[in-house]
Amino acid sequence: MIAYVTRRLLLIAPVLLGVSIGSFALLHLVPGDPAMILAGQEATEEVLAKIRHEHGLDQPLAGQFVVYLGNALRGNLGISIQSRQPVATLLAERFPFTLRLAFLAILVSGVLGVVAGVIAATRRNSMIDLMALLASLVGISVPIFWLGLLMMLVFSVRLQWFPAGGSGTMAHLVLPALVLGASSSAVIARMTRASMLEVLRQDYVRTARAKGVQDRIVIYRHALKNAMIPILTVFGLEFGYNLGGAVLTETVFSLPGVGRLIVEGIFARDYPVVQGSMLVVATTFVIVNLLTDIAYAWFDPRIRYN
Amino acid sequence: MPGSTLAFDTTDSAPTAAPRGSSFWADTLHRVRGNRAAVAGAIVVVTFVVAALLAPVLAPFDPLKGRLGNRLVAPNAVHWLGTDELGRDILSRVLYGARLTVQIQVAAVGLALGAGAALGLLAGYVGRWVDQLIMRFMDILMAFPGIFLALGIIAALGTGLGNVIIAAGIFLVPQFARVVRASVLTLKDMEFVQAARALGQRDAAIVFRYLLPNSLGPIIVQTSLRMATVLLTASGLSFLGLGVQPPSPEWGAMLSNARSYMITAPHVAMIPGLAIAVVVLGFNLLGDGLRDSLDPRLRE
Numbered sequence: 001m002i003a004y005v006t007r008r009l010l011l012i013a014p015v016l017l018g019v020s021i022g023s024f025a026l027l028h029l030v031p032g033d034p035a036m037i038l039a040g041q042e043a044t045e046e047v048l049a050k051i052r053h054e055h056g057l058d059q060p061l062a063g064q065f066v067v068y069l070g071n072a073l074r075g076n077l078g079i080s081i082q083s084r085q086p087v088a089t090l091l092a093e094r095f096p097f098t099l100r101l102a103f104l105a106i107l108v109s110g111v112l113g114v115v116a117g118v119i120a121a122t123r124r125n126s127m128i129d130l131m132a133l134l135a136s137l138v139g140i141s142v143p144i145f146w147l148g149l150l151m152m153l154v155f156s157v158r159l160q161w162f163p164a165g166g167s168g169t170m171a172h173l174v175l176p177a178l179v180l181g182a183s184s185s186a187v188i189a190r191m192t193r194a195s196m197l198e199v200l201r202q203d204y205v206r207t208a209r210a211k212g213v214q215d216r217i218v219i220y221r222h223a224l225k226n227a228m229i230p231i232l233t234v235f236g237l238e239f240g241y242n243l244g245g246a247v248l249t250e251t252v253f254s255l256p257g258v259g260r261l262i263v264e265g266i267f268a269r270d271y272p273v274v275q276g277s278m279l280v281v282a283t284t285f286v287i288v289n290l291l292t293d294i295a296y297a298w299f300d301p302r303i304r305y306n
Numbered sequence: 307m308p309g310s311t312l313a314f315d316t317t318d319s320a321p322t323a324a325p326r327g328s329s330f331w332a333d334t335l336h337r338v339r340g341n342r343a344a345v346a347g348a349i350v351v352v353t354f355v356v357a358a359l360l361a362p363v364l365a366p367f368d369p370l371k372g373r374l375g376n377r378l379v380a381p382n383a384v385h386w387l388g389t390d391e392l393g394r395d396i397l398s399r400v401l402y403g404a405r406l407t408v409q410i411q412v413a414a415v416g417l418a419l420g421a422g423a424a425l426g427l428l429a430g431y432v433g434r435w436v437d438q439l440i441m442r443f444m445d446i447l448m449a450f451p452g453i454f455l456a457l458g459i460i461a462a463l464g465t466g467l468g469n470v471i472i473a474a475g476i477f478l479v480p481q482f483a484r485v486v487r488a489s490v491l492t493l494k495d496m497e498f499v500q501a502a503r504a505l506g507q508r509d510a511a512i513v514f515r516y517l518l519p520n521s522l523g524p525i526i527v528q529t530s531l532r533m534a535t536v537l538l539t540a541s542g543l544s545f546l547g548l549g550v551q552p553p554s555p556e557w558g559a560m561l562s563n564a565r566s567y568m569i570t571a572p573h574v575a576m577i578p579g580l581a582i583a584v585v586v587l588g589f590n591l592l593g594d595g596l597r598d599s600l601d602p603r604l605r606e
Contacts, residue, residue, distance in 0.1 A: 014442050014445075014446075015442065015445045015449050016449075018442070018443070018445075018446030018449070019449050022446065022458070023458075026461060026462050029462035029463070030462055137591065138583075138587065140590060141534065141586040141587035141590050142583045143538055143542065143545075143558075143579060143582045143583060144542070145542065145545045145558075145579075146575075146576075146579030146582065146583065149561070149565065149568060149575055149579065150579070152568075153568060153569075153572055157568075157569055240451035240452070241451055241452045242452075243451045243452065243454070244451040244452015244454050245452055245453070247452075247453055247457065247546070248453070248542055248545065248546070251545070262454075262457060263546050263547075265461075266457065266460065266461045267548075274457075274458070278450065278454060278457075281450070281451065281454055282449045282450045282451070282454065285449060285450070285451040286449050
């Protein structure tokens, strides 16, 4: 296990380095003088010189990257051009919100998806199975922003069950989490069904049935427990995609997360904010995937030897 | 992305064995025709493409010109899908939007397919450090979850049709690279490829005569599924205001504009969203059906 974890850690190091090069390169891909972009059009020559020195922009590119990486590792992601606050402070305010939303969404979709998948697998080719198939295809096809508006129209405007936007209470998060979790539920349902069908074919399930174990116990204790292992990987991946989907969900429901932060940052050409958000979100995604892989190997020892 | 799990077997109306001596493609067509999901998907996709091609003929009004006295009209006999906040005919805008969507999809998937297939072939065929280098680079691209990579590219390049295509295309390069690489790795060690090598065939001949044609199945499946992804990504960017800009009748942009009129005239927002959902569903159905039909494990 230790060897496996070490190998995985060694593999993500170049990815994280690449991610930081990517977010560093962003400022240099934008046409124009980076110092001018950071300081604004009206900056005096002294201010520009100061910015160049602070960000190491007077050094060759490789040197600039070393300064950028060094600062990032110390938690210094630069200063927002718009609000003049440290980007790290802005992210500390906004990112936990997005994480909570993505976590709630994966919770909702985990429950919905696993239940639907198990039911579909145990009643294969029945009407229920077909309905689950259709629902999951619709779930992955509906654009998240449209689903958001639709739910808002029905549950906030017409029925007035939930607030239409804003944040503060749990009620504010119900619709966003459902909307964000819709496509994950569909993916998890399909994966659960496929995995359950695979497991239900195994000899040990037949043995359990043959010795007269109740159907319910066979399905939940013998089959589902083993079928859950590959589904775990999907949970990790979907959590990451939910971070991406949160950009759209937060826009629809006017929520104060990192998705809004990055979109507003792009509009305002606030590059340090965009760079910092990209870096933090990608790093989180990579770490979540690493943890999922480790959990996978923990539950299924066969993985470690490949 | 969603849709990448081989799960539901939609081949419940299992086609009987294809006629004897039929080619791979005739056999495949036979199987696809027996797959209800694939047929439904194909019908949606064909209708969508025809609507896009014939938009100038089919559209009853100018998609960009409206009468302000005719704002936010509900669907009626003249304006079948109603009018928007500037009095423009929504049906005409949806039809021209289909045109725009096809352009984005073909260009972005073409970009992703070209670059991804080349990288995947190189990684799978050459192997060793070339493989490591290319696949680690793909890992980096995939480290930005969902729409974030596209957002980063837009932040660097700016908004507009061309940049949306680049952003949505680059976003999908790793998917194609992985599929082609996996296919090449399997094929590379097969006897017919080894025989070709033993006969002294050059690398280029092996790649283009044997590896690429035999990877077409998974490539076609990916192309259909990724047409759906591109539409979701591009319309998402436009919805955020970071994609194709108004007054273009891009579906995501139409939806974004309509948000302010959601309560008084919900049809203005609902129709473009429905168009996106139906077309995405069509490509997903077709892709899933093709996968079931082309998967060698399911072939007898």
